[in-house]
Amino acid sequence: MKIEELSEEFDTSVKVSEDGHPQLQSQPNANIPPPADLLTQAMNAISSQYTTTSAQDGTQTPSLPPGIASMRDKTGPEILAELNKSPLFMTELEENDDLEAIRALAYEGTPEEVAAGFKERGNECFAEKKWKDAKEFYTKGIQVLLLEVRKRQRGDSHPLASTSNTDATPAPAGSRENEPPTMDPKEIKNELSILETTLVNRAACHLSLQNYRSATLDCAHALRLNPSNVKAFYRSARALLALNKIAQADDACARGLELDPENAALKAVAQEIIKKNEQETAKQKKEQERVIRKRKEEMMLKTALTARGIKTRKTAQPPEMEDACIALVPDPLSPESSLSFPAVLLYPLHLESDFIKAFNETESLALHLEYILPLPWDQQRVYTPNGVECYMETITGGLVKVGKKVPLLKVLGQGNVEIVDEVVRIFVVPKGRSEEWVAEFKRKKAAEKKT
Template sequence: MADQDTATKKPMTEEERVALCQKLDRELDEFIDSLEKKRYTEGWPEDRWEEEMDKHPFFMKTAPSGDELSPLAEGLAKLKYDPDENTPLELATNYKEDGNFNFKHKNYRLAILGYTEGIKVKSDDAEINASLYNNRAASHWHLKNYRSALFDSEKALTYNSNHDKARLRAAKSAMEIAMYDKCIEHCEKLLEKTSDKDVLNLLNTAKKRKMLKERDERKKERTIKKNKEQKDAIVKAIIERGIKLSNCEDEDDIDLSKLEPTLPGAHDAIVHIEDGILKWPVLLLYPEYQMTDFIKGCPENVPLANQLEQLFPAPWDEDNKYKLSKINVYYEGYDKMPHVVDAAKNLGDLLVLKYYQLKAGTPAFFVLPRGSVVERRFLESYI
């Protein structure tokens, strides 16, 4: 029976509406009469007047949390928001009024909720829809939601193409999110009807920023293209020289990301090419002292001995044991064995030796005093 009653419910007649209003009036009178009489000075404290106003059925924005609405508040809410008691236009207008109330009090998020509810009504009145979208755009603008402000402003224009406020806000929002073509488009349409200096300045600024943006994009594209060409040249040079990489299965598997040095702070020392010459980061290790030297940009056509000469004498070599004439230089091959090299040869020649395999994009060599106990222990560690 309850389901049947709900299904057959009809809108209130004029007589029923009048009866409801009279009932609400009586309840309000009874409520007022039941109150304890107090002097005005004993009323709301000045610092709580907004809080008290929110409790009044005429002004409350939301129902009291966890409390049942009084018959008075329920009746007022029904009169204002019940779709059976209001046309779509009336509902949209009521929600717009709520949005406007919150907007004026700078409660922009609550205002957005009000305008959104009005939009959901889907009134067939173009003017109220344009106003709802425009006002919601204004709320988004104050919250710096510029993309949403642009969307709502342009939506308002679909209902009223002559809505200058919506068009101006669309232009300003587009400027904020660097959509300069849209900004220019809206400014030019506004200037068809007005010669407002602010709009003209906005247009000129958008055109200038568009030019700068396009210039920066062209510059970025050139840089990307140049970097790609350089990367391709490096990969091509590595393949042509026959340098073996530890983490690459074949030539097609080579890319610069696998050549980045893994040493802390050495990421900017990746191999690069200048005038057709590969320049490598080089790591020199001194097991005796547990010290290292890191060289950035060592040319492949320069002997390794030249780099060592610049490092010796080392400040930590108190016995002066590390000289070109007194050292041996080794690399660890992919056969897991140490191999001595001729430091007088160019770096590029060392990188293509039989067992040499480049690891972490950084050629690494061990430097040890020739014939020393340290060298013997180093070699024995591989046996």
């Protein structure tokens, strides 16, 4: 065991009470502020390690390093927001030139070389029909070059050079070394050329992946760099044609052919556009004819109903009947055609019903009762063609008896009944209970009018 001798200054530097425990000086607890958040406490703890003498009163006040002093008066959330701007402490990614520069450092070479490398990798994947992988490589190359464009627009120095040479000695004030380095025009031209080509290549990937809108955007950006890029016009025309934007596709194709009249790919697209335009024109013409015919049919039907004195009414919530409707048959446009109505037979005493899709105006109710009755649920066999009475509700809420051998037109043309939501409603009641049901129906209607 090694024993070290304590210096004589030790007992003067440490004062111990008689009971062997260090004496703690009590501090007044008046006006103690409430505890701050953890970040503020940490900042206060650091501030206690740095003191300086005030020039006015000679008191000792906290003095922080410049980096920490800038955050001295900020709250915890504000400090976190500042830290998130630094790539080292980021918890969320945002558009940040410093971050992009650090990403670029992962690849050796100038931005032009890095972007060219990504483009070549993308070309290799594209040749193997790996569209998604090719698109990713093209996107990385575009990001590298767009970072350079943003830097030049602000007049900043080369991002890779400024990031990698962090230990360089600053040049004296007024020296030309402090000025942002001027880019070689040839280097800028090469970068923009690579950016243009990569955008057009990525547009080809979008076409293969059927991302047509993205393809048009990439072609538009490429044409801003070079308005004479024939491939951009070609791929833009193809994407616009796939989006059924025929006029725009035709414009893009025409502009491309102005630059290269013998371009076989553009000629092929031009033929596709012509064919598509013919199809769309025929489709539009057919739709217009359908609309005109429907309008004529509606007008003819309305005229036929008015001429026969048949009243109709629609409610806010008509029933679902698929294609069943009032119509002139066999020719909706012929004045010699007869009217056909959807009809429903209601059995109110048993809460059942039957639907007749087409009840012609010349037909009688007996014609339909013959094949509908007897009913499968009628165990007592009270519903027979000769054993039932039929009624229709009038406009005023009463009832009118319908003769079973009378044509439907004669019943509807009396003017005291109406067709609601294009459906003829007929109540079917056994003769033995018809008077009872009619009285109950009138009683309910009278009660409804009072309320």
